[in-house]
Amino acid sequence: MFVLITYDVNTQDAAGKTRLRKVAKQCVNYGQRVQNSVFECVIDPAKMKALQYKLESIIDPEKDSLRFYYLGKNYKEKIEHVGAKPSYDVEGVLML
Amino acid sequence: MKKLLNTLYITTLDAYLSLDGETVMVQKEGETIGRVPLHNLENIVTFGYTGASPALMGACADRNIGLCFMTRHGRFLARVVGMSKGNVVLRKMQYAISEEEKACFTIARNCIFGKIYNSKWILERAARDYPMRLDVDKLKGASEQLSRYLNIIRGKEEAIPCEDLEQLRGFEGKSATVYFSVVDDLILQQKDAFFFKDRNKRPPLDNVNALLSFFYTLLSHDVASALEAVGFDAYIGFLHRDRPGRVSLALDMMEELRSVLVDRFVISLINKKQVTDTDFMKKENGAILLTDEARKKALNAWQSRKQEMITHPFLSEKIPWGLVPYVQAMLLARYIRGDLEEYPPFLWK
Numbered sequence: 449m450f451v452l453i454t455y456d457v458n459t460q461d462a463a464g465k466t467r468l469r470k471v472a473k474q475c476v477n478y479g480q481r482v483q484n485s486v487f488e489c490v491i492d493p494a495k496m497k498a499l500q501y502k503l504e505s506i507i508d509p510e511k512d513s514l515r516f517y518y519l520g521k522n523y524k525e526k527i528e529h530v531g532a533k534p535s536y537d538v539e540g541v542l543m544l
Numbered sequence: 545m546k547k548l549l550n551t552l553y554i555t556t557l558d559a560y561l562s563l564d565g566e567t568v569m570v571q572k573e574g575e576t577i578g579r580v581p582l583h584n585l586e587n588i589v590t591f592g593y594t595g596a597s598p599a600l601m602g603a604c605a606d607r608n609i610g611l612c613f614m615t616r617h618g619r620f621l622a623r624v625v626g627m628s629k630g631n632v633v634l635r636k637m638q639y640a641i642s643e644e645e646k647a648c649f650t651i652a653r654n655c656i657f658g659k660i661y662n663s664k665w666i667l668e669r670a671a672r673d674y675p676m677r678l679d680v681d682k683l684k685g686a687s688e689q690l691s692r693y694l695n696i697i698r699g700k701e702e703a704i705p706c707e708d709l710e711q712l713r714g715f716e717g718k719s720a721t722v723y724f725s726v727v728d729d730l731i732l733q734q735k736d737a738f739f740f741k742d743r744n745k746r747p748p749l750d751n752v753n754a755l756l757s758f759f760y761t762l763l764s765h766d767v768a769s770a771l772e773a774v775g776f777d778a779y780i781g782f783l784h785r786d787r788p789g790r791v792s793l794a795l796d797m798m799e800e801l802r803s804v805l806v807d808r809f810v811i812s813l814i815n816k817k818q819v820t821d822t823d824f825m826k827k828e829n830g831a832i833l834l835t836d837e838a839r840k841k842a843l844n845a846w847q848s849r850k851q852e853m854i855t856h857p858f859l860s861e862k863i864p865w866g867l868v869p870y871v872q873a874m875l876l877a878r879y880i881r882g883d884l885e886e887y888p889p890f891l892w893k
Contacts, residue, residue, distance in 0.1 A: 477566035478581050490584055492547075536578075541847040542552040543840060544559060544570050544578045 450523035451496055451516055453479065453487045455503075458511035470506045471514075474499065482535045490538045548851070548867045549586035553843050555836065557616055561588070561596035563603050585609050586866075587769060589762070591616050591839070602626070610769035617833045620761045623768065631775040637880050638793075642780045649709055651796075651876070651887050652783035656716050657697050658800030658889025663723040664690040665893050666803055670730050678729055686726045693719045709783065716799075723803070730811050737821035738814045747831030751824050754832040755813065758839075759806040759846065760798070763869075767801065768794035770869040774877045797872055800889045805865065809849055818845055858888045 453475055457468040475481070478499050479489030491499070496516075503514055519526055529535065536542070552568065554561065560571045568588065570578040582603060587610040590596065596611065604611040605626020613621040641647040664687050671683040693715050696704050706715055720743075728740040731752070740752045748754040768778040768791040781792025783799070813819050823838030834842065850866030863871060872890055879887040 473565060476564075476579070478583065480579070480581075489581075492583075495583060538580065538584050539550060541844050542550050542580060543843060543847075544552070544554050544556055 449491065449493065449496070449521055450519040451479075451489045451491055452519060453489060453503075454515045454517075455485050455507070456513045457485075457507065464508075464511065467506055467508060467512065471503060471512075474502050474506065480535055480538065482533075488535060488538075548864045548870075550584055551587040551589060551847060551850075551866075552580055552585055553847075554588070554590035554592050555840055555843070557592050558594050559590075559592045560594040561590060561592075561600055563597060563600040568600060582607055582609060587612065587766070589614060589765065608769075608773050610765060612765045612769075614761070616836070620765070623765060625772065634775045634877055634880060635777050638776055638780055641880065642782060642786075645709065648782040649707070649712065651879070652709060652712055653697055653706075654887045654889045655783060655796050655799045656712055657694060658891055659716070659803065660690050660694050660697070660719045660723075662800060662890070662892050663719065663803045664694070666730075666808060667723070667726060674732065677732060682729065683726055686722050689722045690719055693722075712783070727807065727811075731814055733815045733817055734820065747827070747829065747833075749830055750832055751819075751821070752810065752814070754824060754834060755810045755819070755842070756806060758834060758842070759810060760802065762846065763801065763806055764791060764794050764798055766866070767791075767797050767869040767873075770873040771797065771876075773870065774873040776873065776877065797869070797876070801868065801872070804890070804892045805868070809846065813842065813845060818842075857891050857893070 455471055455475075457471055458464045459468055472481075472485075475487040475489075478491055478495070479487040482488050489496070489499075500516065507514060524537075554570060556570075556572055556577065558572055559577065562569050562571065564579065566583065567579050567581045568585070569576055570580075588604065589610075589612045591614050593616065595613070601611060601624045603609075605624055611624040613623070615621055641651070667683045667687045667690070670678060671680045671687070692701075695701050696706050697712065697715055699706065706712055724740070724743055731738050731740065738751050741750070743756070744750075744753050745757050748757045771778045771793055776793055778791040778794045780786060781790075781794075781796045784790065784792035784795045786792055819838060819842065823835055823841070824832050825835055826832055851864050853862050853864055854868075855861070856863050856868070856871055858875065859871065868890060875884065876887050878884045
């Protein structure tokens with residue numbers, strides 16, 4: 449399934465910056481960065497739960513927020529991209 | 545059912561692969577050109593010469609992701625295999641069977657049966673689809689010949705016995721000759737650039753053989769990974785004899801998959817004009833190789849073919865083509881464990 453993860457981490461203090469780095473790092477592990485704090489992940493539900501748990505234990509719920517958008521399996525028609533930095537399709541042909 | 549994950553092909557020659565967190569990072573001259581999470585991958589096939597980091601090799605072995613190194617021309621170099629996993633009992637049984645001629649024969653016979661059956665139906669299908677453009681009588685003749693070999697292998701013709709591996713190899717060779725003698729007829733387009741006289745390899749001497757060799761190599765890697773994933777030792781075969789560095793069991797299992805997965809695919813590449821004469825280059829020793837651009841095109845098509853869905857004839861379950869080697873490995877494991885009476889080869893019609 450396809451999950452869009454976005455976050456907002458308050459970086460007013462040093463601890464916030466550390467949290468931001470940690471959250472970003474976890475997201476990179478599971479998906480591709482499409483914009484600064486927006487990640488697209490093609491992931492199975494079990495792994496998604498694990499990731500969600502990891503992210504929740506990093507953030508400070510008083511100051512930061514996470515949003516998960518579940519777009520299911522037939523996500524391809526639901527996404528449109530305009531402008532620079534197009535993403536790659538992780539289920540299509542991967543050739544570098 | 546297991547989900548078929550993606551294969552990452554690295555065709556940039558000086559790209560270096562390394563592990564970064566849970567992702568494979570592809571770098572070129574110090575710059576990151578790509579990054580893919582490992583949990584989306586089934587296989588990594590790299591044609592580069594700068595290689596991969598040990599950390600990545602370890603991570604791949606650990607997660608059952610096949611990592612395979614090829615020369616830039618697509619010749620197989622090495623495959624990364626980690627600690628042996630899976631069921632020790634299964635492997636022991638595999639070794640025991642490999643020592644016993646009779647038991648080997650039972651499995652090998654089914655593989656070869658699958659091979660001849662699939663070749664036969666490729667001819668039958670071609671005769672049905674293009675009755676006006678093909679020499680139908682010739683194809684039907686070859687197909688009948690193959691049917692005869694099928695009967696002999698199953699022991700239905702008592703006058704001609706097929707009871708040991710040596711005889712089986714004989715009939716395999718004969719049926720391959722019959723089948724390959726008509727493969728050239730199946731090529732309908734670009735006849736002057738693509739022709740098939742006989743199978744030659746190391747090195748392939750014409751365009752068709754170059755394509756066949758390239759995709760057989762890729763398929764053998766897929767099959768070997770599938771076997772290892774189920775818990776087999778891919779190096780101990782039943783029909784193919786043991787030889788250092790040869791994935792004999794993978795070669796056994798490939799017999800039934802060669803024609804349906806590779807031959808058919810290569811013929812359609814040619815007939816759909818997805819490859820042309822300019823996609824090949826000739827070396828001094830007569831060897832024909834795919835150009836870098838052509839390899840990319842061909843891999844693209846191969847990857848989309850692997851994602852096409854079929855109904856598996858034995859399981860009656862919808863799976864992508866790319867999962868067929870895995871399913872066959874699973875069925876072989878079930879047979880060896882005693883859950884199935886016979887190993888059911890992949891019979892495609």
